[in-house]
Amino acid sequence: MEHIYLDHAATSPMHPRVIEKMMEVMGQEFGNPSSIHHFGRSARHIIDEARAEMAKSIGASPNEIIFTSGGTEADNHAIFGAADAYRDKGNHIITTEVEHHAVLHACQQLEKQGFTVTYLPVDETGRVSAEAVKNALTDETILVTIMYANNEIGTIQPIKEIGELLADHQALFHTDAVQAYGLQKIDVKELQVDLLSVTAHKLNGPKGIGFLYAHKNVMLSSRLFGGEQERKRRAGTENVPAIAGFLEAIRVAQEEREAKTEQYKSYQQLFVQKLNENEVNFTRNGSLDYSMPHVLNLSFPGTNVEQMLVNLDLAGIAASSGSACTAGSIEPSHVLLAMFGKGDDRLQNSIRFSFGLFNTAEQVEKAALETSKIIKRLT
Known part of the structure; x- marks a missing residue:
């Protein structure tokens, strides 16, 4: 059958080109990217190349890309990191009722820590209105997190409209683009988003690798503590083969x-x-x-x-x-x-x-x- x-x-499933690239890197590159010798520099070059191309794919700068273990960590880093870093400016967060659980459960956890969260309703197509976001904004709002496209029904949210109305507000704008990246043309400047989450395994890349775009002016509290990787924003030795596979998946996605x-x-x-x-x-x-x-x-x-x-x-x-x-x-x-x-x-x-x-x-x-x-x- x-x-x-x-x-x-x-x-x-992983694309054959992704598997081939990962096998090549696993067979040839084993150096720690933080090491200054030849083996470390060779691994670092792979990461630097990937970071630059991934940034270019969304209209960002290389120093605005933080590698993560996937979409869940990217969402969590954006939400908890922003909430903690900007708590002195307010304690209100806006999201929707249809977010992925990586966002919803993070927001529910923040409520236990004293934050106020507004869960916006959607219409019968699963879409939230920019007007609803505008009406929910207060002087205490520090973060708006709304997914780009829904994973269950595929509905695309009015991210650009929401970005425009938030342009003159203190609130940071995060979007979970896990389901959209690779099939939608995304430009963070055009969308006016401050934070954006992506994972590789939704676009024929490996599981266990993703990235968080964070605008250069955005402050984020660290979620992991250890080494100084990712410019001290995300500790842990980088997964070089997975990053190489992720990049190859992005190249294929852009071509096709x-x-x-x-x-x-x-x-x-x-x-x-x-x-x-x-x-x-x-x-x-x-x-x-x-x-x-x-x-x-x-x-x-x-x-x-x-x-x-x-x-x-x-x-x-x-x-x-x-x-x-x-x-x-x-x-x-x-x-x-x-x-x-x-x-x-x-x-x-x-x-x-x-x-x-x-x-x-x-x-x-x-x-x-x-x-x-x-x-x-x-x-």
Whole structure:
């Protein structure tokens, strides 16, 4: 049986070029980048080259890139680091109800430390309004953290509009761009963001490596204590092979971004077309106008998440609900809950299909046909 992976929004397979580059670096480079001898300088050169190209990819300067262990650490460093560094200016933070848990749980922890957090609601497409951000701002607001694109439904937030309204406010602006980077053209100056989080494993790079962009004028308290790596902002010997792999993944993503965007859009259209041809009852969750091309979140009335995921897996199709599975029960997605409210059937019958590397039109068509069969059987 062919296994079809349609869960690229959760994580993605490494690109062959990434694997090749990492194997090369692991075989040839073992020096500590902090060492001044030849071996250390050789490793340092790889890091410096990567930092410069990653900075260029978002319109930043090399000294504004902090390597992290991934998106969670980048989000945490931005939120806790900014909250601690700017606490003398206020204790109010603004975020949304649909953020990744790396942001939501960080904000909840800050509430326990005396900070006030406003969780902005979203509309039925999962989008927050810039006006809502404006209305929530106070003289005590020191940080606004709003994701670029949602990982469950793909909705893109009005980051540029929010950046413009924050231009004359003391609050720092952080965006979790984990789901968007690689498929969206991002310029931190144009967006007017102060902090931006990225991880490699969402764009066919290795797990365990990411970066945080922090504007040169932003102060951040350290989260890790030890050596003086990353200009004393993030202690710990750098993961040179992973950084090299991350850079290669970015190069591939830049080369293929436009083609991949069109390809994934065509996959969405094909999937929906096949469902319609098979007279499947479904609705799309999220925005048609502001959406990532690779994420398709669908609600299937008369089904439930657990049944669907088990049956899809038995049919060789890997998809997800965006929900947490615990002890055989499905917790409603906090994103869908924020969009539709308690009691809505879509909280219990929505599935996320997300496309990426190695997927083909034939696989997408087959997955849609198998999905149709499952739904007809269950309903």
